[in-house]
Amino acid sequence: NSGQAGTIRVLAGGSLDIQGDPSWFYNQGGATTVFDVQGALTRSVSAGTATVPTLSVSGTLLVSSGVLEARNNGTSSGTLTVGTGAELRFTNGTQTLTGTAVVNGAGLVDVGTSATLTSAGTWSLTGTTRVSAGTLTYNAATGTTGTLEVVGGVKGGGGILGVTDA
Secondary structure, three states: OEEEOOEEEEOOOOEEEEOOOOEOOEEEEEEOOEEEEOOEEEEOOOOOEEEEEOEEEOOEEEEOOOEEEEEOOEEEOOEEEEOOOOEEEEEOEEEEEOOOOEEEEOOEEEEOOOEEEEEOOEEEEEEEEEEOOOEEEEOOOEEEEEEEEEOOOEEEOOOEEEEOOO
């Protein structure tokens, strides 16, 4: 629990593998805690949920198992990959993916409770894009997802997000 503006930074050239189900929260008021990934962050081993605050990725993120839940506001310009059977979940805040950001993999990307995800980057997901209780605004010219599920949220934006599975 934090309200003290802590920063967890994975430096360029460095790596961090989240293997358990930890939760870093910004829930005490005060300044926001930041999870800044300039190097490589991997979520592996556990089938449970790891929660991080204010996720900003300029390096690489690989969710290979379980769920990585990103809360609060953040901006990413790096590569976010979600493996088969894994999930990257955005909740409770505004996440911005810049024009250089890449979302790919065969897993699930969920825009959940009170989340707004705005993407101007490459969206090349062979898995599922789910908008369950938030807003996905896709503004890149074109992108693809294997499956698109809008089940209680809003999908908008000026870009085309094509669905490749029948």
